[in-house]
Amino acid sequence: MRMDRYLPPDHPLSRFYRIAAAIFGACLMAFGMLGVANRVPLFTTTGIDILGLSSNGLLAVVSIVVGAVLVGAAAWGGWVASTTTAAIGVLFFLSGLVNLGLLDTRWNIFAFELPNVVFSFVVGLVLAFFGFYGRVS
Numbered sequence: 001m002r003m004d005r006y007l008p009p010d011h012p013l014s015r016f017y018r019i020a021a022a023i024f025g026a027c028l029m030a031f032g033m034l035g036v037a038n039r040v041p042l043f044t045t046t047g048i049d050i051l052g053l054s055s056n057g058l059l060a061v062v063s064i065v066v067g068a069v070l071v072g073a074a075a076w077g078g079w080v081a082s083t084t085t086a087a088i089g090v091l092f093f094l095s096g097l098v099n100l101g102l103l104d105t106r107w108n109i110f111a112f113e114l115p116n117v118v119f120s121f122v123v124g125l126v127l128a129f130f131g132f133y134g135r136v137s
Helices: 014-037 057-076 078-102 114-132
Strands: 048-050 053-055
Touching: 014 048, 014 053, 014 057, 014 078, 014 114, 053 057, 053 114, 057 078, 078 114
Parallel strands: none
Antiparallel strands: 048 053
């Protein structure tokens, strides 16, 4: 098994990475903007429900930034979209693991609840799949 370090811009899977990154990025940005629009407190461990997930101001801002990075990577295309999507997918999954341990503690700075953890696991695995798909042969 080897990692393909170079994907040509006209690679058939390029559209696959870009669409996945753009869709997830737009959804994250929408979630973050709804959190900012609801004027949730920036640092609170008890957030409000937005689209079935708990959110505070910090999570809303981070969601907007990560969504913008995914959309930017999708616009850039090629290996940038693939690598960025895979890296953010792994970070989402790790965030789910860390926040699972921080539930109901004062260190829960993103106001995560169990649905947020499940969302992080699922989205992390899906983004990692989209990013790594075709990179390992």
